[in-house]
Amino acid sequence: MLVQMNVRGLLFDPYNNAYIVILRDEENAEMLPIWVGKAEASAISFALERIAPPRPMTHDLMKAILDSIDAKVISAVVTDLKENTYFAKIHLLYGDSEFAVDSRPSDAIAVALRTEAPIFATSEVLHKQSSEELERWLENLKPEDFGKFET
Amino acid sequence: MEREHHLIPLKVHGVLVDPNTDTQIVVLRDDGNTEVLPIWVGTAEGTSIRLALEGIVPPRPMSHDLITSFAQHLGFTVTKVIITEVKENTYYAVLHLTANGIERVIDCRPSDAIAVAVRTKSPIYVTAEVLERKSSEHLDAWLAKLDLKHSDQSES
Numbered sequence: 001m002l003v004q005m006n007v008r009g010l011l012f013d014p015y016n017n018a019y020i021v022i023l024r025d026e027e028n029a030e031m032l033p034i035w036v037g038k039a040e041a042s043a044i045s046f047a048l049e050r051i052a053p054p055r056p057m058t059h060d061l062m063k064a065i066l067d068s069i070d071a072k073v074i075s076a077v078v079t080d081l082k083e084n085t086y087f088a089k090i091h092l093l094y095g096d097s098e099f100a101v102d103s104r105p106s107d108a109i110a111v112a113l114r115t116e117a118p119i120f121a122t123s124e125v126l127h128k129q130s131s132e133e134l135e136r137w138l139e140n141l142k143p144e145d146f147g148k149f150e151t
Numbered sequence: 152m153e154r155e156h157h158l159i160p161l162k163v164h165g166v167l168v169d170p171n172t173d174t175q176i177v178v179l180r181d182d183g184n185t186e187v188l189p190i191w192v193g194t195a196e197g198t199s200i201r202l203a204l205e206g207i208v209p210p211r212p213m214s215h216d217l218i219t220s221f222a223q224h225l226g227f228t229v230t231k232v233i234i235t236e237v238k239e240n241t242y243y244a245v246l247h248l249t250a251n252g253i254e255r256v257i258d259c260r261p262s263d264a265i266a267v268a269v270r271t272k273s274p275i276y277v278t279a280e281v282l283e284r285k286s287s288e289h290l291d292a293w294l295a296k297l298d299l300k301h302s303d304q305s306e307s
Contacts, residue, residue, distance in 0.1 A: 002236070038195070038197070039193070039194070039195030043214075050177060055241070055243075056258060056259055057260075058214045058215065058263050058266075059256065061213070061218070061246070061259045061260075062214075062217065064257050064258070064259070065218065065246075065257060066221065068248070068255040069225065069227055069248075069250040069255065071221075071225055085210075087211075088216075092224070092225065094225045101217065101220045101221060101223040101224050102212060102220065103212060103217050103220070104217075106209050107214050107217050124270070127258065
């Protein structure tokens, strides 16, 4: 089952020197945090803030290529989570055929935001992340994060 | 005007890391090694070009790998990329692609054009006009950005 997700924001994760894209469903019942690199985070943030850079960024080029041949982005789907790596697919309509292209979620989200295509997550991913992500948070915690205890 | 349309094929000679700025330098050369065109690119684009040059296949597709995936799935071909212009130290490029026998020309940054071309093994060209102008216009940027103490790495 697919759950439609919205990009709710971008956070900086100082432990991993990476950014976290926060996806949430319409009811705010499900949350999916996805770690992305700096370049991908900036590609997503430009689209969220509707900033048109002076020169096309990489994902603007993707959109320009797809537009030039009349290929349409149907959706971006976060499909799987394995060992803290998320997998995604970009669904394209070209001619009469549909294509599912393997991608990182960061690229899929950056393309979906530019083409106003919906973003989905499979319910399996949403279930998996709740356990795997908790472990990841715990691994990253440092003693000082637990606060000061009087001894 | 005639000379503007004269295209010179270039090869990616290497990617250098500029330790002073958050940028990398893609060095392009012609076959006779008489012309050198250095282009400053962002870290992500420089890394992407280097991975493709070294034949490293990352576990998950990088952004430019996704463009080649689009080409494979949808059946279009990147026929060539051309570095067309330089204005105030900003280079302009176009990507030529053919889909169903029809050619499209798409405006892009040289870094993206090169990152795609090295993956699709498409030829990279520069206009004679850009090569002429880079010698005067770009040398200033090169000197301003490149710390002399790192100049010995420029051939690495």
